[in-house]
Amino acid sequence: MRLMDLWMLYEADKRILGFSPHTLKAYSLQLNVLVREIGNLEIEEVSLILLKSYLAKQSERLKPSSLGHRIRFVRSLFRFAFEEGHVTKNPTLKLREPKMEKRIPKFLIEEDIIHLKITCDSPREHALLEFLYCTGCRVGEVHRLNVEDINWENCSAIVNGKGSKQREVYFTTECKVWLKRYLEEREDSCKALFVTETHPVRRMTIPTISFSIKKLATRGKVAVNVHPHRFRHTYACHLLDNGAPLDFIQGMLGHEKASTTQIYAQLRGERRRELYRRYF
Known part of the structure; x- marks a missing residue:
């Protein structure tokens, strides 16, 4: 099974769970970026080293918060693949989100x-x-x-x-x-x-x-x-x-x-x- 095939199953599952169209559209864009960078690989070929290389390249132009979104999506995608039995091991288990400063929300007086x-x-x-x-x-x-x-x-x-x-x-x-x-x-x-x-x-x-x-x-x-x-x-x-x-x-x-x-x-x-x- 290739990444795009996995996405079709993942998206259908999240629709059933009630994820909003806006969330699924954001996930779809992130999937497209991932496939563009590493290719539409067989999902068993995707390794932790490959994902870290992809995310390191993304970090050069993304804020920590945006990079965190990418990491959460990739983890969610492969957690789904593992739980559904499409892969024998989850390559994202050791992926960690970047540390971010807690910003105080801005308000109007x-x-x-x-x-x-x-x-x-x-x-x-x-x-x-x-x-x-x-x-x-x-x-x-x-x-x-x-x-x-x-x-x-x-x-x-x-x-x-x-x-x-x-x-x-x-x-x-x-x-x-x-x-x-x-x-x-x-x-x-x-x-x-x-x-x-x-x-x-x-x-x-x-x-x-x-x-x-x-x-x-x-x-x-x-x-x-x-x-x-x-x-x-x-x-x-x-x-x-x-x-x-x-x-x-x-x-x-x-x-x-x-x-x-x-x-x-x-x-x-x-x-x-x-x-x-x-x-x-």
Whole structure:
């Protein structure tokens, strides 16, 4: 069996397990890079030495985090091959990910949020900004939301997170007002919560949401780099400032591992330093 044949089996297995199309597309690109570099070999010919040589070459142009993604994919692919009995031994057992510095998430301060709010010039901009800011949702979760996912009485929404895991998020009354105003002005029948302003009306894509936020930041002359995920960091920061425990924040953000949320514990000190740097 060759690498491309293994990929077909691996991809089918991950689809059954509910992996998202975005994840599988990223894996497919990494598989193509691997095959381009080492060839479409018989999988029994792939050795640890060969994989290390491939990854060493990749490390010359990749950041440690990106190299880590490559290593995790290769390990996952050959773990699958071994568990399914396609190889007699797993050549990736001794592959280790590069050490990475833990970066403190960057957030927006209250002044940035105010600038963004007063710059909005349409109900859609207001609704999108408020929803990102007060729910802490990932941009992909916002992209997948439908109008029917909203519970107006509870000011909440059911979002589909990573690994097709659902969770309930909550939004403010201000967000509810803008969402309703936005939906009332729409004349389309699209089920998506956020749609394009062009015809035919379609669900807003992830790049379109990101572009809308960046355009808003440029118009508002916000100095820092504003992107949808930065609202997620800001949301976590606000919860911390208001005394929320980390396990509660973990649940609200939809983190599978507590260690992912743990990095936000450093935000209190970092937030003070950020304010000092801006205003001193």
